[in-house]
Amino acid sequence: MTFADRLAQLVAARESQIVLGLDPDPTRLWPEAIVEAPPDGPPARRAAAAVRAHCAALIDAAGPACVAVKPQLACFERLGAEGWAALAAVAEHARTAGLLVLADGKRGDVAVSSAAYADALAGSTQTPFGDVAGLGADAFTASPLLGGDALEPLIAGARAAQAGVFVLVRTSNPGAADVQDLALAQGGALWERLARLVAQLGDAGPASAAGLADVGAVVGATAPQHMARMRELMPRAVLLLPGIGAQGGRIEDLAPAFSSHRAGGLVSASRWIAGAHEAGGGSPATAARAQAERLREAAWALS
């Protein structure tokens, strides 16, 4: 089954469009995770074990209100090989909890390297010693800066594994304006051009029972004024919407994302869920579960 159809089924079954962002910072882990690290060994191994325990606890707490997790690859890579092993374990934990895995690395490179990234995240790699499985992600984020011939191997690799790709169109950070909002001589902003590219690449993909494309878009929830135009330019794309909460985005502005399909928008939140106890008190797990459930209800009510 294609990524889009697996997603649509899961959104309907869980009545949720929430994606649990996993951005573990080793200095801000839940206390219950730190004590699960081995008492000795190299710092990277102990920290990776704590990161893994933190993410597992977060998934156990908030996962039931979500459809997917979105591990931020940078947060694992900074712990080296131990971090990558923790990432694989966390992805497996999420799958066992019935969640999709969206690997967030914003990869993009010339064709041969893009193909390698697709193998790393969703596919597998042929070697003289047998195939090596990748991370097994259900979808991953990609950068369109290198153009169509760089995106195509990422998408082809994803498709071969029945996975999806979310292409950056208009990100949630203030600096997105520096490049993505530039006005083009041909008319429109760069992000509109990127949105058209996403629609095109998705239309070339497999049919989906839900009518959704397997190429989606990352669209920051911090620029709600563009949301209706995004939906117009990319009618079949699933929009991955980061930036709610800490970055200033408001869930009530996201309704246009859901106008085509209930699974047409995915609301991603990381620190807002994992750090809910810092603002509201209570145990980290209880606060995270309540926050995720509030988000789930608010998004579902919009769709």
Place this chain on the structure above:
Amino acid sequence: MTFADRLAQLVAARESQIVLGLDPDPTRLWPEAIVEAPPDGPPARRAAAAVRAHCAALIDAAGPACVAVKPQLACFERLGAEGWAALAAVAEHARTAGLLVLADGKRGDVAVSSAAYADALAGSTQTPFGDVAGLGADAFTASPLLGGDALEPLIAGARAAQAGVFVLVRTSNPGAADVQDLALAQGGALWERLARLVAQLGDAGPASAAGLADVGAVVGATAPQHMARMRELMPRAVLLLPGIGAQGGRIEDLAPAFSSHRAGGLVSASRWIAGAHEAGGGSPATAARAQAERLREAAWALS
């Protein structure tokens, strides 16, 4: 000493501006590397050992004609945690051979994640169990698609480690035209705007004895018609020039890159060196050494 000054010294000492690209494909490793893999164990471990041996042999053969290695992170990530461990070992092997390490991952993300990437590649990560060192790269590649506030933490993290950053300005693939060549309403192409951003970010950096900035640019050798303009827009930037050979770029077109300083251009070649024996015969190591030496002479003669 800043990255730019370390680079300038090494270029002068080795009379070389050649960067040895490390893009190991497990199905195309040198035969001498495959036999060094352990006779049993999981495919990922055996393949990672072979990749490590391949890169070490390549560095031993071609390294003396080069100033740096450029590992393509995708090629290691596709072997998971074992691949990441091989990457760290290969970087260490290159350093021992007196070469700089340019980590090629084209990273770029919102500020907090960009900071994590900088820690992963050039810095270190604070954890409750002690600091975890990153890859120790002397420089890394970065994507500017997310704008200034996403590049700044990458550059700040690099600077704190006396490392450099190479920002994508105009890549070597044909699809680069799809986005980077778009004409802007304000005049000029997107890549010219990116080039100005690179110059600005570099000017804010530390002084360098060589007069070179610690923010460089990735500029494909496949669009030589832009080379003089690149140098004009980024007078102090080191230009990392991939695309020679297999991708169609010709070394004799790169002279403008060296007009400001002999270390102002770095010519990167991967398959053209590692696969030299496929075209010209001989042992892989002998052919790679001869090819790298030919490239070194050709670039040095231009500068």
